[in-house]
Amino acid sequence: MVEDKTVWARPWTRLRRLGPAMLVIVEVMIVGAAVFIVSGVYNVAASRDHLSITNWLLTVVRDRSIANAASGISVPDLTDEGLADLGAEHYRGACATCHGVPGQAANPVYQSMLPAPPDLIFAYEDYNSRELFWIIYHGLKFTGMPAWAGEGRSDEVWSLVAFLDRLRREGADSYTDSERPRVLPLELEAAGVSIQPLESCVRCHGDARSLPVSDRVPRLHGQSEPYLIRAIENYWDGTRQSGIMEPIAHRMSIEENSALARYYAKLSPIRAGSSGDPAAVLRGQRLARDGLAEGGIPPCSSCHEGDNPQFPRLAGQSAAYLRGQLEVWRKGLRDRSGYGAIMSVVAKRLNDAQVQDVSAFYASQPPGLRLKPEVPVP
Amino acid sequence: MSKGRIRTTAGAGILVLLAGCNPEQSAFAPAGVEAERINVLFWVMTIAGGFILVGVLVLSAVAIYGGETLRSQLSNERFITGAGIVFPAVVLSMLLVYGFVVLGAGAGTPPSPDGIRIAIKGEQWWWRLTYVDADGNSFESANELHVPVGQPIYLELTTADVLHSFWAPRLAGKLDMIPGRTNILTLTATEEGVSRGQCAEYCGGAHALMSFHVVAQTQEDFQAWVAKESGPAVKNENGRAARGRQLFLNAGCGGCHTIRGTRAAGAIGPDLTHVGGRHSLAAATLSNNAQAFAAWISNNQHIKPENKMPPYNIFTRPELEDLALYLESLK
Numbered sequence: 174m175v176e177d178k179t180v181w182a183r184p185w186t187r188l189r190r191l192g193p194a195m196l197v198i199v200e201v202m203i204v205g206a207a208v209f210i211v212s213g214v215y216n217v218a219a220s221r222d223h224l225s226i227t228n229w230l231l232t233v234v235r236d237r238s239i240a241n242a243a244s245g246i247s248v249p250d251l252t253d254e255g256l257a258d259l260g261a262e263h264y265r266g267a268c269a270t271c272h273g274v275p276g277q278a279a280n281p282v283y284q285s286m287l288p289a290p291p292d293l294i295f296a297y298e299d300y301n302s303r304e305l306f307w308i309i310y311h312g313l314k315f316t317g318m319p320a321w322a323g324e325g326r327s328d329e330v331w332s333l334v335a336f337l338d339r340l341r342r343e344g345a346d347s348y349t350d351s352e353r354p355r356v357l358p359l360e361l362e363a364a365g366v367s368i369q370p371l372e373s374c375v376r377c378h379g380d381a382r383s384l385p386v387s388d389r390v391p392r393l394h395g396q397s398e399p400y401l402i403r404a405i406e407n408y409w410d411g412t413r414q415s416g417i418m419e420p421i422a423h424r425m426s427i428e429e430n431s432a433l434a435r436y437y438a439k440l441s442p443i444r445a446g447s448s449g450d451p452a453a454v455l456r457g458q459r460l461a462r463d464g465l466a467e468g469g470i471p472p473c474s475s476c477h478e479g480d481n482p483q484f485p486r487l488a489g490q491s492a493a494y495l496r497g498q499l500e501v502w503r504k505g506l507r508d509r510s511g512y513g514a515i516m517s518v519v520a521k522r523l524n525d526a527q528v529q530d531v532s533a534f535y536a537s538q539p540p541g542l543r544l545k546p547e548v549p550v551p
Numbered sequence: 552m553s554k555g556r557i558r559t560t561a562g563a564g565i566l567v568l569l570a571g572c573n574p575e576q577s578a579f580a581p582a583g584v585e586a587e588r589i590n591v592l593f594w595v596m597t598i599a600g601g602f603i604l605v606g607v608l609v610l611s612a613v614a615i616y617g618g619e620t621l622r623s624q625l626s627n628e629r630f631i632t633g634a635g636i637v638f639p640a641v642v643l644s645m646l647l648v649y650g651f652v653v654l655g656a657g658a659g660t661p662p663s664p665d666g667i668r669i670a671i672k673g674e675q676w677w678w679r680l681t682y683v684d685a686d687g688n689s690f691e692s693a694n695e696l697h698v699p700v701g702q703p704i705y706l707e708l709t710t711a712d713v714l715h716s717f718w719a720p721r722l723a724g725k726l727d728m729i730p731g732r733t734n735i736l737t738l739t740a741t742e743e744g745v746s747r748g749q750c751a752e753y754c755g756g757a758h759a760l761m762s763f764h765v766v767a768q769t770q771e772d773f774q775a776w777v778a779k780e781s782g783p784a785v786k787n788e789n790g791r792a793a794r795g796r797q798l799f800l801n802a803g804c805g806g807c808h809t810i811r812g813t814r815a816a817g818a819i820g821p822d823l824t825h826v827g828g829r830h831s832l833a834a835a836t837l838s839n840n841a842q843a844f845a846a847w848i849s850n851n852q853h854i855k856p857e858n859k860m861p862p863y864n865i866f867t868r869p870e871l872e873d874l875a876l877y878l879e880s881l882k
Contacts, residue, residue, distance in 0.1 A: 464806065464817070464818075464819070466817075466818040466819050467711070469819055469859050470819075471803070471806030471807045471817055471819055472806055472817075475803045475805050475806030475817065476802075476803035476806065479800075479801060479803070480801060481801040481802065481803075483865070484803070511862075511863070511864035511865035512865055514861060514862050514864065515803075515861040515862070515863065515865070517861070518859075518861035518862075519861070
């Protein structure tokens with residue numbers, strides 16, 4: 174006891190009393206947390222909103238995380254109508270299920286999610302372009318917002334950002350008015366193709382009477398059947414990446430793929446007016462026909478203007494689409510298939526100007542362009 | 552280390568050394584005028600240098616262990632002047648003149664007026680050969696140099712990319728291929744036969760896989776070869792080779808390769824008009840047969856990493872075999 178008293182009297186021992194006291198508090202908190210977690214008291218029901226403190230915490234963490242991750246992203250020209258048109262159609266096919274038609278009352282099923290998918294007409298009130306890009310590309314944990322399905326295809330994501338940007342500038346009518354009336358080809362219904370995959374095709378690629386919705390979308394009219402079939406197969410098994418096409422290919426059966434490929438291959442190619450810079454077209458023609466031996470660039474025509482139906486026909490495609498695909502190859506994507514691996518090597522040897530020129534050339538050509546048949550040299 | 556292991560190691564070592572005696576690519580087995588001169592130069596230098604080395608060792612031994620008389624003779628001023636100044640000056644001057652003569656020998660031989668000129672371009676990692684006759688007619692081939700025996704041949708050495716060095720050890724010394732320059736090498740084969748050469752300047756990852764064959768043949772054989780090699784590809788194709796030909800043309804191979812007599816007229820890769828008749832494939836990397844063709848087409852990036860040809864994995868096995876048979880048939 175005597176000893177105790179002398180110890181109590183010393184000033185530093187007060188600090189030593191604080192130690193065990195804090196230990197007790199921490200232990201109580203751990204036990205309390207464990208009881209809270211294991212007991213099942215916390216209600217995870219979507220029917221009950223978060224506490225306001227939880228809401229505040231989640232919102233701050235989410236928005237700080239998005240702002241931080243998106244800070245280095247550079248934004249392309251979003252006023253490009255072709256980009257926004259493609260984004261609008263992808264929205265119609267994929268996003269509208271949860272997010273609803275902008276500016277209209279949403280589907281009560283998806284409004285009962287927590288958090289509920291927001292009406293994206295207000296997207297720009299909370300986020301800027303690069304943040305919206307980041308959200309669409311990477312998705313958000315615990316919200317039901319998925320990451321982009323096409324690995325590496327950030328180029329596609331910008332079409333949706335451009336669409337949201339147009340929605341902000343022009344209002345919801347720009348979306349509802351752009352929906353095109355469609356008459357589905359009867360022969361396909363007769364061939365047993367259900368309405369949905371056909372609608373998925375026609376929505377962007379057009380049909381016998383209409384062109385693709387955007388210059389970012391390839392024109393399938395008169396394209397070779399084996400090539401079209403292979404494209405869907407490659408999207409289906411992940412050989413080719415696209416956040417837009419992979420989900421659509423996933424829903425298609427082998428029979429539907431064949432029937433739809435046959436349908437588009439039979440359509441007569443549509444000549445879409447495209448006049449590039451004549452000098453660029455001429456330079457592109459030289460590259461397409463003669464190649465550039467010292468740069469290791471073979472003539473495009475040696476594969477793309479021949480008779481082999483496995484190679485896509487480039488003449489009459491839009492310059493923006495051709496350029497976009499060449500960029501995809503130069504980024505190191507689309508090289509998992511045998512054919513893609515060949516094109517990957519060639520595309521990486523092209524510089525920016527050559528990509529522009531050769532795209533301008535094929536865009537300026539009438540569909541159905543072919544090399545002359547082989548004339549044997551005596 | 553046990554005795555047996557020492558024997559094994561020594562045996563293996565000797566085997567490795569003996570492999571160097573393979574005369575196919577040996578400068579010690581000259582088959583050309585220039586290589587002969589280099590060989591003589593080597594032996595003159597080695598033997599004379601050997602004698603001088605032995606002489607110096609003997610004199611050093613005498614200086615250390617010899618008797619008083621011998622040592623006083625060595626320290627004699629006249630001996631030092633003679634063996635230490637006059638002898639080296641005379642010997643080195645003679646060697647210098649001899650070396651100049653051997654070095655200058657190549658440029659001194661004028662090509663015969665009816666001679667054929669051969670342009671050789673080093674590319675990563677193969678050799679593009681263009682034969683030009685006196686009338687200016689030319690044809691292209693690759694990775695195999697044909698020369699007539701007894702006639703001096705002008706080789707115009709250039710490069711498409713980085714430094715290479717052309718070296719056919721049995722025929723001549725090596726000469727660099729320098730960007731922006733044309734270097735001339737003259738060689739004269741003295742005996743018939745097939746020998747091997749290779750790039751002798753590091754030129755990137757697959758440098759070691761950049762070799763070639765030299766075929767020295769009689770004037771008549773050479774003329775016959777030129778007549779055949781300058782012509783279009785053979786047409787005698789069986790069913791499978793004909794299918795292979797169609798595959799070659801349809802798969803875009805002609806974008807990079809030429810086969811004269813077809814519409815394949817690419818200028819990026821080797822001319823394949825008579826590829827089946829060469830002694831090797833892929834710049835003396837593979838033997839020349841259908842299996843090697845098939846392996847190269849589908850797997851070339853593993854055989855010779857970073858070469859310019861894309862991997863071609865678009866063919867089914869039977870298609871690949873047909874294509875390989877067609878290329879093999881192009882003798």
